[in-house]
Amino acid sequence: MSDLLAARGQMAMSLGFHIIFAAVGIGMPLLMVLAEWRWRQTGDAIYLDLARRWARGTAILFAVGAVSGTVLSFELGLLWPGFMAFAGPVIGMPFSLEGFAFFTEAIFLGIYLYGWDRVSPRAHLLAGAAVAISGAASGVFVVIANAWMNTPAGFEMTAGRVTAVHPLQALANPAAFQQTLHMTIAAYVATGFAVAGIHAFLLLRDPANGFHLRALRVALVVAVPAAIIQPLSGDLSARFVAVQQPGKLAALESVFITRHGAPLTIGGWPDPDARTVHFGLRIPYGLSLLAFHDPDAEVAGLDRVPRDQWPPLAVVHVAFQVMVALGTCLALISVWAVWAAWRRRSLAANRRLLRAITVAAPFGFLAVEAGWVVTEVGRQPWIIWGVLRTRDAVTPMPGIIVPFVLFTLLYVALSAAVVWLLYRQIVRAPVGPAVAHA
Amino acid sequence: MRELGLADLLAGVLVLALNAYVLLAGADFGGGVWDLFASGPRRSRQRALIADAIGPIWEANHVWLILAVVLLFTCFPVAFARLTTVLHVPLVLVLVGIVLRGSAFTFRSYDSRRDTVQRRWGAVFASASVVTPLLLGVAVGTVATGRVLAPAGGFRAAYIGPWATPFALAVGLMTLALFAFLAAVYLTVEAGRGELADDFRTRALWAFAATVVAALTALAFAKADAPRMHAALTRSVWAPPLHSGAALAAIGACWALWSRRFRLARLGAGALVSLVLWGWAVGQYPYLVPPDLTIAQTAAPATTLRFVALGLAAGGMILVPSLLYLFRIFKSERALRARPTD
Ligand code: HDD
């Protein structure tokens, strides 16, 4: 394995690991705060129990998020010194703001987790709200930095060196809005459905359990609206990509030839040598309609991109299909849940819906991973789109395979420990009618 | 001497962030060291006190390091790139230590109370708390030697040679001893009075002795390995006040420990550690990465620096009150006395 490939692999692995905990860090505080707020509203002690138990799980996940995020901050330099030497001054701003969001998040999480008996109930709830807000803010800031890599802005260059910087323009780069919106919603979808799935599963086994019923309701209140708007936000993303990074859209939709009235290809396997997609299902005019809301619009194809600047087509195309398929499933289940609620069907008795939610538990996180593969692999061979190539940014140090293997083993071990600890927390949840009328 | 500019100011803020990291997170690492060396009849009470002391605050303390890294790569990108390239190996090990320390500490609090389970996580937490400060100190010591040069030659020459020096190792040991000293002193305050406080008082005095030995060792090697730093620390104009300040803080801290004035000892210990850090920083001024990268050379464009300064001011207005609130809740006299484990 070449050092460049090892560095890319290590970065992808570290980010793919961190994003799970980061999404939880955005989603879970909201769920905890909602549960605690319901307790204050209704006086129903089960909600308090729920908030406390969710807080324990969050503490475990948050710690892993914090340490894996620290690894990333260093990896930006350890693996991509050429990138940071160039980009640091331009996108340092969102990272600095993110630093303060981390502070707020860590401070108020400490108060939330350890302060149940030390601050007033009101202050406690507010501390939880501060965690939820700063968690979302840290995600927004770092995704702005990533959006800048896709649509670089806010600097002037002479002879490969940054000569003037406009930090506000870099912050307000063209992709920033759609990416932060899509990612923030994604965090609520992924966390909400994962939590809902766990409690739906437990409710299937123990239908009289009031604890799991309440937990499921709170999780769905967050997950369902988020999952319904996510395809709209994704459509917005796709339309922006069509304009800002036409080559990327061509790759993720496997459009080889520029044409008007381009069809949408669903599924299939792109073959870059034959310049065609095998086994795909073609919907006439579909892509022009989706990307430009006009059946005759011209969609740029890969023929406009020099061959050596194509990203790995199959990876990007398949990842995109996976994300959209999962997103469609989640949106359909959400609409079903809304329908059931509107018909006033009892959630605990609706076993088919509970089963669907159980099966969908990992879908949100899988879609998050797939979506990042689309964005990041789709950007190749550029680390900064059109400005700096990934291979020119990589560290000169040989033997990157060693840290790659080291961190992979470390993260596999951590994942095993986290799964075990969460399992322990979940099996100790209250059982049966004992809580149904507590 | 040229005029101090915004870049120097931001370099100063960077050292301040490191200073906060050392005083706060350094002590959290030191706590891990004393978890490893918990002994005697009060062994489990010692461990419980350490866990209670760092539980609510370690994640916030840890963010100071992230702030320092972010400031470094935003304001001095070329210096960041050089440091992360040449010090790749020790930094990767530091990161592994940070990951293991933080997660094992949290996992221990939420795993089964059974002794074997607690001891297993405790062992990971404690050993990572020893290794991480050591390597962090090696990295800092290496910067002081002026060997963080653009990589040339084979893997050994470019990526191992620079930091595998006796001086850097001695700085690593000194860092470890200082962190352990800080933690033991803080823990005397956390324990209040009584036998538990005395346990940590003894440990603090031992750690102080270890610090002195490590510091003298580092000084002995400095002449050969870090000649510039050695010259700065022995011959410059500000050397006498720095050394007398450090001596005063050290003697004060030891005397206060001896006479069980623990709050005063904490002040002295904090001052000592801060002076050591600032001595290093001022010793290599105006170089960020000696012998070739100065603050001015590596500074980002002026607009970036101005925006970062504004961002720091705005962020500080949220950060400072929040931090004070956190520490008032968990670390004020009343909060410490109300702790259930005492
Ligand atoms: C719960 C997760 C989730 C779900 C259900 C979806 N996405 Fe997504 N998508 C993401 C999670 C995500 C992500 C992981 O958050 C990405 C990666 C980068 C980003 O900003 O968001 C992303 C990126 C991303 C991009 C690339 C943006 C870029 O490269 O700048 C497009 C075009 C879409 N999405 C489109 C969609 C569509 C049409 C969906 C319809 C169902 C959809 N996404 C559902």
Ligand code: HEM
């Ligand atoms: C290159 C990319 C990234 C870097 C360098 C990075 C860096 C970090 C760091 C240093 C922390 C620890 C802060 C602490 O100690 O509290 C952290 C945590 C966090 N990060 Fe990332 N991060 C990256 C990607 C992301 C992305 C894409 C998101 C979300 C959309 C995100 C959201 C968060 C959140 C919410 C936390 C809080 C801790 C948690 O909940 O686990 N990060 N990150």
Ligand code: HEM
């Ligand atoms: C947390 C969510 C993220 C995930 C899962 C993710 C995923 C990936 C993947 C799969 C790659 C490898 C692409 C390839 O080499 O083929 C990559 C590369 C990279 N990503 Fe991300 N990414 C995330 C967010 C971010 C953010 C927020 C930033 C920066 C601010 C970032 C910066 C980078 C850099 C510098 C590289 C290496 C250079 C490159 O391959 O282009 N990523 N990421």
